[in-house]
Amino acid sequence: MNLYSRLSIERKRTVWAWAFLAVPIFFYVVIRFYPTADAMVLSFQNWNLLGARSWAGLDNYVRLWGDPVFWKVFRNTFMYLILGTPISLVISFVIAYNLDKTRFLHGTLRALYFLPFLTTAVAMAWVWRWFYQPVPIGLFNNILSSVGIGQVRFLNSTSNALPSILAPAIWAGLGFQIIIFMAGLRAIPVSYYEAARIDGVSNWTILREITLPLLKPTIVFLVVFSSIGFLRIFDQVFNMTTNDPGGPLNSTMPLVMMIYQTAFSSYSMGYAAAQTVVLFTVLLVVSLIQLRILRDR
Amino acid sequence: MSDTQIRTSADALMRQSTTYKPPRDPVQIIRWTLLFMGAVVMVMPIVYMLSASVKYPHEMFDLNIIPREPTFENYLYVLADGRFIKWFVNSLIIAIVTTMSAVFFDALVGYTLCKFRFRGRYLIFIAILSTLMIPTEMLILPWYMMSLHFGWLDTYWGIMFPGLMTAFGTFLMKQFFETVPDDFLEAARIDGLNEFQIWWSVAMPLVTPALSALAIFIFLGNWTAFIWPLIVTTDQALYTLPVGLTTFSVEQSVQWELIMTGAALATIPTLIVFLVFQRYIIRGVAMAGLKG
Numbered sequence: 001m002n003l004y005s006r007l008s009i010e011r012k013r014t015v016w017a018w019a020f021l022a023v024p025i026f027f028y029v030v031i032r033f034y035p036t037a038d039a040m041v042l043s044f045q046n047w048n049l050l051g052a053r054s055w056a057g058l059d060n061y062v063r064l065w066g067d068p069v070f071w072k073v074f075r076n077t078f079m080y081l082i083l084g085t086p087i088s089l090v091i092s093f094v095i096a097y098n099l100d101k102t103r104f105l106h107g108t109l110r111a112l113y114f115l116p117f118l119t120t121a122v123a124m125a126w127v128w129r130w131f132y133q134p135v136p137i138g139l140f141n142n143i144l145s146s147v148g149i150g151q152v153r154f155l156n157s158t159s160n161a162l163p164s165i166l167a168p169a170i171w172a173g174l175g176f177q178i179i180i181f182m183a184g185l186r187a188i189p190v191s192y193y194e195a196a197r198i199d200g201v202s203n204w205t206i207l208r209e210i211t212l213p214l215l216k217p218t219i220v221f222l223v224v225f226s227s228i229g230f231l232r233i234f235d236q237v238f239n240m241t242t243n244d245p246g247g248p249l250n251s252t253m254p255l256v257m258m259i260y261q262t263a264f265s266s267y268s269m270g271y272a273a274a275q276t277v278v279l280f281t282v283l284l285v286v287s288l289i290q291l292r293i294l295r296d297r
Numbered sequence: 298m299s300d301t302q303i304r305t306s307a308d309a310l311m312r313q314s315t316t317y318k319p320p321r322d323p324v325q326i327i328r329w330t331l332l333f334m335g336a337v338v339m340v341m342p343i344v345y346m347l348s349a350s351v352k353y354p355h356e357m358f359d360l361n362i363i364p365r366e367p368t369f370e371n372y373l374y375v376l377a378d379g380r381f382i383k384w385f386v387n388s389l390i391i392a393i394v395t396t397m398s399a400v401f402f403d404a405l406v407g408y409t410l411c412k413f414r415f416r417g418r419y420l421i422f423i424a425i426l427s428t429l430m431i432p433t434e435m436l437i438l439p440w441y442m443m444s445l446h447f448g449w450l451d452t453y454w455g456i457m458f459p460g461l462m463t464a465f466g467t468f469l470m471k472q473f474f475e476t477v478p479d480d481f482l483e484a485a486r487i488d489g490l491n492e493f494q495i496w497w498s499v500a501m502p503l504v505t506p507a508l509s510a511l512a513i514f515i516f517l518g519n520w521t522a523f524i525w526p527l528i529v530t531t532d533q534a535l536y537t538l539p540v541g542l543t544t545f546s547v548e549q550s551v552q553w554e555l556i557m558t559g560a561a562l563a564t565i566p567t568l569i570v571f572l573v574f575q576r577y578i579i580r581g582v583a584m585a586g587l588k589g
Contacts, residue, residue, distance in 0.1 A: 010414075016492035017413040021421065024406045027462050032428045035439030042438065049445070095335060098328050103316045111575055112336035115343065117582075118567045120521045122539040123560035126546050127346045130553050136358050137553065139345060143360065171342070176582065183310045183583045221586075232432060235523045235539075242547050256434050256524070263438055264528060276435040283432055 042273035049267050060274035069250055070258070070275075077231055077255045079162055080169075081286070084230035088170045088177060089222060095174070096181035097207075110182075117175030121168075125239035128168040129155065132240075155240060158251040165252050169236050173229065177222055184218030185211070220294045224287050231283055232256055255279050310583050343564065349557035357554045371558040375545075381562055383534060384541035391453060391526075391537060392519040395460045399515045400508055402462040407470025408496050412482065422471075428464045437528060444529055451532040460519060466511050469585060473507035474500060510581035520567070538563050 004015065043060055047053040064070050099109060116124070131139040132154035141151050154164040188211065196206050212219075234256040237246065245261065246253025255275065263272035320326050349357055350371055352364045375381055410422050440459055449455035477500050485499045501508070526537040536544065542563050546556045571578055 013413055013492065014415040017409050017415050017418075020405050020409045020492075020496075024402055024425075024462055025421070027402075028425060028428065031440075031459060031461075032431065032436070032464075033424075035436040035443070036428075036431050038439040038442070039435050095332070098332055102320075102325070102329055102332060104319050104325075104329055105317070107575075109332055109336050110579065111571075112340050114579055115340055115568070115571065118517065118571050118578075119343065120539050120542070120563050120567075122521075122523055122542050123346075123563040124342060126542070126556050126560050127342050130349075130557065131342070131345075133553075139360070142358060146360065168342075171339070174339070176586065179310070179579055179583050180586045183587055186310050218587075225586075228432075232434065234434075238523075238527075239543055239546070242543070259434055259437075260524070260528075263441075269438060269442075273438055276432075276438065279432055280430075280435050284430060287430075 039273050039276055042270055043277045045270045045273075047269040049269060053270075056270055060271050063271060064274055064278065069253075072250050073246075073253050073255055073258045076162060076251070076253055077233075077282070080166055080230045080233050080254060081227055083163060084166055084170055084233075085223060085227050088173055088226055089219075091170075092174050092177035092222075093181055096178045096185060097211075099178065100182055100185045110179075113178050114175035116172050119172060121172060121235035122239050124168050124172060125236045128164075128236075129240045132164055156248055158248050161241075161248060161252045165236050165240050166230075166233075169230065169233055173226060177226065180218060180222055181215070184215050188214045216294070220291065223294060224290050227286055227290060228283055231279075231286065234260070255282070310580065343568075346557050346560050346564065349554055350561040352554055354552070354554055371554050372562070375555060375558045375562065378545075380533060380536075380541060380545070381538075381559065384536050384538045385562070385566075387453075387535060388520060388538040391456050392516050394453075395457050395519045396512050396516045398457075398461045399463050399466055400512050403466030403511065404470045404501065404504070404508060405496065406462070406467045407472075408474050408500055410467070411471045411474040412477075412479070412500070425464050425467055429468075433459070433525070437525060440525070441528055449529070451530055451535050453535070455529045456526050456535070456537065459525060460515075460522075463515065466515065469511055470504070470507060473504045477503050506581075507584065509577060510584040513578055513581040514585040 004012065007015065042053070044056060044058070045053045046056045046059070095113060099106070099113070102109065130137070133141065134151060134153070135141045135145050138154075140154070144150070144152060153160060155161050192210050192214070193206065196210060201209075231254075233254050237252055237254055237257055238260075241247055241252055246257050256279065259272050259275045259279065262268050262275060320329055344362060348362045348364065351367045351369065353366060353368055353370075356364055356366070406425070410418060410425075436459065444450050444455045449458070481499055481503070482495050485495045490499070521539060522537070523539045523543075526540045527543070530536055530540060533541070533544065542559050545559050549555045549559075
């Protein structure tokens with residue numbers, strides 16, 4: 001205490017700062033940095049959870065490269081991204097843009113659109129899974145048959161299953177994107193619109209020349225944020241394909257699910273770690289490319 | 298975007314005036330009608346889930362939303378199982394403790410990095426920020442190995458430890474503490490408060506909107522978290538609600554009315570909280586999202 005009281009005010013504050021940071025630094029080192037390094041090291045090793053970890057060199061990566069399932073999974077993962085991000089952004093922008101111009105019961109409409117964002121992905125995956133069942137169980141096929149249209153095979157078709165699983169993921173994320181878009185729209189100064197209107201500019205031109213360019217930071221954020229979400233999709237796939245994980249014929253299996261299965265069904269920890277390194281790289285590269293393209297334009 | 302811009306656009310979002318006078322202009326009428334239909338479609342999955350949970354099996358697959366003979370038997374059956382209440386309590390404890398810890402530490406670290414000048418400050422900030430780029434899925438294997446080694450499997454601690462602090466929250470709080478004037482803190486220092494007291498009783502009350510925004514975001518994330526609780530627990534008594542719901546639904550296989558009842562039980566609490574705190578939740582999510 002004596003030592004402390006002799007310190008200058010600046011020094012005392014530095015002591016406080018490190019005292020505040022001591023526990024967090026310990027946390028970040030032990031729970032974030034060490035595991036990151038460990039996952040990377042593990043990707044060059046073989047381990048089945050029981051025996052000793054042994055060095056495997058590049059074996060896991062070589063195996064991954066030659067694994068047809070991995071390439072299928074890689075393609076699926078990008079399908080979730082390529083379909084999910086543009087579709088969800090276009091829908092949410094159209095809704096936000098129009099909702100922003102609506103006064104009548106505005107708060108109620110906004111709440112209804114936002115509601116799905118608060119649901120648990122697991123619960124909603126089962127609701128949608130029920131909807132997708134064939135007649136006489138599933139809601140969608142019941143509606144189709146009541147208007148005399150033939151049956152659609154949703155979850156048990158290799159071509160329809162992936163979009164069917166993606167739909168609830170898009171649906172649940174819309175509320176968040178709409179709110180962010182609306183906040184972005186509100187941040188644009190009204191004077192710009194007034195000036196444009198005085199000049200007699202059409203609504204379409206205002207949207208293209210004023211709204212969208214000024215909304216760019218919001219768009220960049222939502223593109224990156226939702227892309228990361230779609231690349232990491234898991235909850236929906238896991239719950240909608242419990243009878244045939246990632247099926248039919250691996251047509252819906254995303255990378256995260258392959259990691260889960262490799263690690264906790266086959267106990268090939270090293271091989272799973274190599275897959276997590278690939279996931280990390282994919283997320284990093286996709287985010288950087290998107291930031292680059294969207295920032296520059 | 299700057300802080301004031303974030304604040305004002307999140308506030309403006311909430312100020313957006315609602316009227317109860319239907320529009321007259323034909324364009325507005327069409328716009329409103331389409332938006333309303335869209336909103337109805339959006340909530341349909343939730344409505345059908347709730348409807349199915351109060352139907353008898355024989356009525357379950359009819360398209361009507363209001364059941365002809367409503368029943369609470371499904372709820373009685375599911376709750377009589379006893380596991381749901383346990384899973385609900387587990388989820389609640391875990392989400393509350395994790396949220397409190399994350400908000401406390403994120404605010405503390407954010408404040409320290411914002412208001413203190415010392416060597417290594419920038420390095421620590423960048424180090425924490427860089428963890429945002431590491432996906433949870435990459436850390437899951439080492440976390441599992443740690444849990445195995447230290448006996449954390451099937452414990453509350455095992456489920457909670459990865460989320461006790463978040464880089465996102467630290468970044469968010471650092472931004473918001475920028476809006477707290479240094480003069481306030483200096484005045485408190487002259488009054489003889491120590492640095493912890495200054496943070497806790499002077500700075501923290503000035504950023505309560507940000508704290509509640511962060512709390513909402515972190516709570517939601519933990520309440521719906523799936524993959525880590527799924528991996529770290531094998532004992533059903535320690536399952537969280539999402540993991541329990543998966544197990545329960547797989548058991549029921551074709552009894553969709555019971556699966557929908559389980560799903561409804563997992564959803565209804567959030568719906569109630571949302572109806573009560575709607576404005577704060579939307580504003581909070583907008584604030585946290587705009588910063589992120």
